[in-house]
Amino acid sequence: MNLFDVYPLIPVTLVKAHGSLLWDEKGQEYLDLYGGHAVISIGHTHPHYVKRIKDQLDQMGFYSNSIQIPIQQELASKLGELSGLPDYQLFLVNSGAEANENAIKLASFATGKSGFIAFTGSFHGRTSGAVALTDNPKIVAPCNERTDFHILPWNDLDAVEEVLKSNSIAGIIIEGIQGVGGIQVPSPEFLQGLSSLSKKYEAKLILDEVQSGFGRTGKFFAYQWARGVRPDIITMAKGMGNGFPIGGVLIAPEFKASYGLLGTTFGGNHLACAASLGVLEVLEKENLQAKAQELGDKLMKELGAIPGIVEVRGIGLMIGIDLDRDAGPVRSELVNKYHIFTGSAAGKQTIRLLPPLSVEWNELNSFLVALKEILSN
Numbered sequence: 001m002n003l004f005d006v007y008p009l010i011p012v013t014l015v016k017a018h019g020s021l022l023w024d025e026k027g028q029e030y031l032d033l034y035g036g037h038a039v040i041s042i043g044h045t046h047p048h049y050v051k052r053i054k055d056q057l058d059q060m061g062f063y064s065n066s067i068q069i070p071i072q073q074e075l076a077s078k079l080g081e082l083s084g085l086p087d088y089q090l091f092l093v094n095s096g097a098e099a100n101e102n103a104i105k106l107a108s109f110a111t112g113k114s115g116f117i118a119f120t121g122s123f124h125g126r127t128s129g130a131v132a133l134t135d136n137p138k139i140v141a142p143c144n145e146r147t148d149f150h151i152l153p154w155n156d157l158d159a160v161e162e163v164l165k166s167n168s169i170a171g172i173i174i175e176g177i178q179g180v181g182g183i184q185v186p187s188p189e190f191l192q193g194l195s196s197l198s199k200k201y202e203a204k205l206i207l208d209e210v211q212s213g214f215g216r217t218g219k220f221f222a223y224q225w226a227r228g229v230r231p232d233i234i235t236m237a238k239g240m241g242n243g244f245p246i247g248g249v250l251i252a253p254e255f256k257a258s259y260g261l262l263g264t265t266f267g268g269n270h271l272a273c274a275a276s277l278g279v280l281e282v283l284e285k286e287n288l289q290a291k292a293q294e295l296g297d298k299l300m301k302e303l304g305a306i307p308g309i310v311e312v313r314g315i316g317l318m319i320g321i322d323l324d325r326d327a328g329p330v331r332s333e334l335v336n337k338y339h340i341f342t343g344s345a346a347g348k349q350t351i352r353l354l355p356p357l358s359v360e361w362n363e364l365n366s367f368l369v370a371l372k373e374i375l376s377n
């Protein structure tokens with residue numbers, strides 16, 4: 001049987017990883033400044049994380065949500081503490097798309113409405129509702145097309161209010177910082193405006209923190225950089241499991257749960273909760289959130305001074321670098337000659353950096369040296 005060939009692959013086979021380093025089958029070392037799409041948050045194979053998962057697997061790996069699973073409450077409590085949102089409620093799923101899908105459903109249930117607003121450059125996942133709110137027609141199948149879902153211009157509150165006036169909008173969904181769209185940071189005024197407009201027109205504000213959350217920007221969630229924004233729903237995944245599949249929906253206290261409203265077979269299983277608790281414990285113990293902010297600030301300052309770089313965007317360790325040329329060949333040279341992994345973005349001239357939050361300055365510095373060298377040619 002062949003694989004369904006949908007991924008354009010980097011011709012590298014990795015067999016081992018630790019911290020921010022990766023090794024191929026010939027023993028060649030690589031530096032990981034991409035974290036496999038922002039997934040590796042605390043570093044590859046962190047010993048505490050590995051032990052957490054192994055211990056849980058020895059004890060028991062899975063039973064469905066038809067029994068009590070105390071480790072779910074343990075995870076919820078820790079998330080409440082570290083995010084500063086102890087009054088929110090947690091629903092556990094397996095991925096980012098699934099988290100957004102449930103967020104959309106909740107907003108629709110709560111308001112009795114079916115329309116949604118998303119923004120230019122958005123990516124919310126590939127399931128039917130999430131993909132219909134993603135600004136990329138190539139991945140939207142005819143069966144996903146929704147006439148009451150609106151993709152509106154970024155930073156245009158008037159356009160949002162115009163659509164909200166129809167009184168058919170259940171929710172507004174926006175990324176804490178746009179990832180796939182090329183690290184676009186929403187202005188605090190934009191987020192604050194969406195927050196008050198959503199209240200005025202009884203629509204729910206959904207913050208998609210799948211990529212930008214879990215400490216990557218120096219706050220637990222990126223939207224927390226904007227004062228006075230209180231989302232109704234927050235979604236997360238990627239860094240939440242450091243590679244173990246898990247996602248979550250944080251739900252404001254006003255939402256009342258009822259039996260059977262949402263559900264999942266695998267979501268919130270013992271093993272996934274242990275993995276995510278392992279992540280949170282390391283984040284806290286090693287102060288990775290503050291470190292991410294500090295290293296990100298320093299890196300962005302240095303990047304801004306390199307000839308050939310047109311613009312640097314981002315917060316903490318979520319960074320977009322716009323070059324004066326196509327990023328593709330530069331990223332290839334980074335892998336082939338300097339053995340450094342970086343990410344691409346929607347814009348052809350953009351390099352996206354999403355390293356593990358445990359990355360060291362000397363590792364980031366080796367990237368600076370390599371990029372300077374490449375861009376000077």
Ligand SMILES: *Cc1c(COP(=O)(O)O)cnc(C)c1O
Binds near residue numbers: 210211212
């Ligand atoms: C990756 C991503 C998703 C989808 O997550 P999956 O786990 O791939 O389903 C949704 N929203 C954002 C912002 C993402 O970056």
